[in-house]
Amino acid sequence: MACFRKYKLDTSLRLNKPPSGTRPHELHTCEEPSKACKNYTANLATIAGSGFGSWNLCDDHLNRETVERLYKVGESWGSY
Numbered sequence: 001m002a003c004f005r006k007y008k009l010d011t012s013l014r015l016n017k018p019p020s021g022t023r024p025h026e027l028h029t030c031e032e033p034s035k036a037c038k039n040y041t042a043n044l045a046t047i048a049g050s051g052f053g054s055w056n057l058c059d060d061h062l063n064r065e066t067v068e069r070l071y072k073v074g075e076s077w078g079s080y
């Protein structure tokens with residue numbers, strides 16, 4: 001249900017930027033939904049407590065709008 005998803009994002013969304021000096025092997029391609037972005041990043045967006053939801057997103061895509069689009073894809077918390 002859409003309003004539950006919004007509630008979940010309001011309360012559980014975390015946008016994590018690692019400290020500078022991240023080593024290259026920790027970088028991942030940006031997972032923004034259109035797959036058009038080829039940036040490498042160590043940023044990680046997570047939805048706390050869902051058991052699902054963490055995405056590597058570059059600086060351009062590490063924002064709530066992008067996570068909202070990704071979160072729709074894998075709704076997996078059952079019968080709300």
Ligand SMILES: [Zn+2]
Binds near residue numbers: 038059
């Ligand atoms: Zn990106």
